Amino acid sequence: MANTALADDSVTQFGPLLRRHRTSVGLTQRMLADLSTVSVRAIRDLERGKARPRQDTVRLLTGALRLGRCASEDLELAAGVRAGRALREEYGPHVAAPPTVLTPMFGRDAELGAVVRELDSGEGRLLTLHGLPGVGRTRLAAEVAARLHRAGTPVLWVSAPHADGPLTQPVRDLRLAGVVGSVAAALFDPSGGGAALAELVGDRDTLLVVDGVTGARPRADALLGLLGDCPRLRVLVTADGPCGLPGERPFLLAPLPVPVATEPRVLADEPAVRLFVHHVAAARHLSAADAPDIAEVCALTDGLPPALAAAASWLAVYDLPTLREVLRADPAALVGADLMSRLAARVAALAPADRAALVGLAGAARTLAEVAAGTGRTVADAGGLVRDLVRRGLLLVSHSAGQSRFAVPVLVGALL
Structure with missing residues (x-):
């Protein structure tokens, strides 16, 4: 009758109040269990804040304790099974x-x-x-x-x-x-x-x-x-x-756009660059000469905020050109095991045929016609594949010259 859950304020507020009502009328947990039909274990967990009370449990307990209207409402409020007039007002x-x-x-x-x-x-x-x-x-x-x-x-x-x-x-x-x-x-x-x-x-x-x-x-x-x-x-x-x-x-929600230009004044307005510079600012001074390296670091981390933050943290060890080269060789090594494991779980959830198709799409961005040709599917079937992969975040979409192009994110490609 009690739903086990992580403790929160409603749970920790209910337990002491239930114990106070029980002890004030001289009942042991066993006696309250017999009167309410709520198990001793459930009462113990509720009083210790290890379980969330359900509405029917609260009703049984208030009845067994023979609480008055005000005391019953206080217990219900503590349990979160009703809002109460004062809170509504x-x-x-x-x-x-x-x-x-x-x-x-x-x-x-x-x-x-x-x-x-x-x-x-x-x-x-x-x-x-x-x-x-x-x-x-x-x-x-x-x-x-x-x-x-x-x-x-x-x-x-x-x-x-x-x-x-x-x-x-x-x-x-x-x-x-x-x-x-x-x-x-x-x-x-x-x-x-x-x-x-x-x-x-x-x-x-x-x-x-x-x-x-x-x-x-x-x-x-x-x-x-x-x-x-x-x-x-x-x-x-x-x-x-x-x-x-x-x-x-x-x-x-797509990742932050990665820069395609390296001109410093253009780069300064790119969201991925601004976020990277924000993380770097406290540790290192950056100059206009760093613009090409910054642009490539942003591209190699797919514009994902935690990947950008992780890459920036490595500037305590590497200079920018070295950071760029390490990311080129193995981007997964620098962006954190937690992020990579979550991306890997996303890839692992694919059907084998779709995963094989994703492997074949890694590399340069492709049009839908190129996806169809590369996977041996009809345009209609390739469209369904692309739609599913885009919805999963495993293909990124860009638009140029009236055409949509689809590319596997760099960090996803590192897992294939």
Whole structure:
């Protein structure tokens, strides 16, 4: 009856309160278990903050403890199974704020504007940001949330199970922490419930961010139920790929554009260059003479922010020409095992025939006709292959002279 989960504020608030109510009426855990039909182990885990209480569990416990209306509501609030009248009255952007992110964001103005417009207009109520690992999905989502929050929209931030380096919503009200925790349970646990969020939000503007979805997807019934109960709720998901949810609008986030010119004044405005220089600035002075090397380093790291940061960190050891040469020889060696393992998992998920086709596409950028010729497929079949690989982030798209060209990212190619 208790859902095991990582401890959060709602869980740690509930346990001591349950123990206080139990001991105040002179009950042992065994006695409370007998009266409530909740197992001794579940009660022990709840009191220790090792499990999240479910709505039916809370109801059984409050009944067995014979709590009055106010005490029952306090326990329900602590569990996050209801929002409570006071929290509903106080709910707003001053209570529900997005995480604070201190790292700068470069070169995402177009994507930021497009996502904010779609969410703000209500045209898209369920958007999924997806792309290669390290492309900056969470960072863009945080910026979108901050923009809407400044405009007066409350923001609720939920981290998916097993999210990589999850951001944490600032806890300005422990009652709200309980509701946020219950939302996380409702979206990924079939026995969870989203009643507290629906009760809290009602028909008020709210942005719900579900960050770091990998593997298990949010439950469609739970998410669509929340959107139905809360007509002005909008949901922004960050994931390793589209979630396949009804009404979902996938938004593919590409890496930062890599420079094609080496002229210093042109390079200075390139987002990948600006991010690389930002990471280098504290350790080394760069000059206009370094422009060609910087441009190539950005290209060899595919414009992926963590790869650029990792490459910049090696300037404590190498000079720029040496860094460039090492990246030419083995780009995977310098950008970090974590990023490379996540890229490798993306490649490993391909069907054998698609992986073989990807191997054949490594190298120069190709048109669709060239992809078809190189893989021995019809243009229609090659189009389906390219579409799938682009959606997975394993092919990058560029446009020149009215034609689209497709290339395997350098770091992905290093794995093939």
